[in-house]
Amino acid sequence: MLEFIISKYNFWLYVILMMIGLYAMLAKRNLVKKLIGMNIFQTAIILFYVSIGVKKGSVHVPIIVDSHGHGAQLIHAADYLNPLPHVLMLTAIVVSIATTGVALAVLILIYRRYQTLNEDEIIHIRQARQKAGV
Amino acid sequence: MKTIILAFVILSGGLLIYGTIDMPAWGDPHSPANSYVSPLYIEEALKETETPNIVTAVLADYRGYDTMGETTVIFTAAVACALLLRGWSEGRKERE
Numbered sequence: 001m002l003e004f005i006i007s008k009y010n011f012w013l014y015v016i017l018m019m020i021g022l023y024a025m026l027a028k029r030n031l032v033k034k035l036i037g038m039n040i041f042q043t044a045i046i047l048f049y050v051s052i053g054v055k056k057g058s059v060h061v062p063i064i065v066d067s068h069g070h071g072a073q074l075i076h077a078a079d080y081l082n083p084l085p086h087v088l089m090l091t092a093i094v095v096s097i098a099t100t101g102v103a104l105a106v107l108i109l110i111y112r113r114y115q116t117l118n119e120d121e122i123i124h125i126r127q128a129r130q131k132a133g134v
Numbered sequence: 135m136k137t138i139i140l141a142f143v144i145l146s147g148g149l150l151i152y153g154t155i156d157m158p159a160w161g162d163p164h165s166p167a168n169s170y171v172s173p174l175y176i177e178e179a180l181k182e183t184e185t186p187n188i189v190t191a192v193l194a195d196y197r198g199y200d201t202m203g204e205t206t207v208i209f210t211a212a213v214a215c216a217l218l219l220r221g222w223s224e225g226r227k228e229r230e
Contacts, residue, residue: 007159012151019147026139055168056161062188064180075180077173078163083188084172090193094204098211105218 010051018044031110031117035103042096046089053082062086 021044024037055078062083064075107117114122158165175196176188185191193201 007162008154008157010160011154011157015147015150015154018150019143022146023139023143026143027136051160052165052167053172054161055163057163062176064186064188075177077176080176080188082168082172083175083179083192085167086189087192087197090189091200091204094207098207101211102214102218105215109218
């Protein structure tokens with residue numbers, strides 16, 4: 001039982017982190033807090049993928065040591081971490097930076113227009129303005 | 135409303151944790167993610183691309199077109215930010 005927990009607890013931690021982000025996205029009324037929740041969600045997925053590429057034991061990061069005499073020495077795949085999750089998560093980080101940047105720009109515009117970032121207040125102001133015919 | 139959201143979040147978290155029962159153990163060198171294509175990349179990357187850093191070799195050589203598309207994503211985001219925030223300083227001056 002203890003062995004089972006030790007072999008799986010990292011996934012559970014990432015699921016908990018992901019659910020914190022999902023709760024923030026759904027339940028918080030402040031738009032910046034929603035955005036922070038989305039970032040926590042993305043970070044949880046990135047951590048999950050990187051943890052898939054881990055190999056226990058005496059392994060190096062995926063940078064080949066002594067590469068100047070290349071061709072001579074044999075490279076064993078078991079000596080290096082799995083590089084593919086790292087590469088895919090670089091792509092995911094790029095996408096998350098892009099979405100966060102555009103979302104912050106939109107939030108600046110929303111704040112300029114309504115002087116608040118609270119979702120309920122924005123809906124209230126919109127309805128009041130529609131009734132007034134502005 | 136918040137209790138419904140909390141129940142939904144706990145339910146989906148429980149389902150995801152139930153799904154991890156079938157995941158390979160953490161750090162298992164023979165897990166599926168570590169055993170099919172990744173040994174090929176590790177062994178052939180230096181020979182084929184002359185790059186000691188395997189992550190760089192995969193990102194800029196094997197997946198070069200994907201990385202080029204990623205620069206399009208970043209460029210689009212930068213243009214979108216610039217268009218959205220255009221005239222921000224002028225609008226602030228008008229109000230002052």
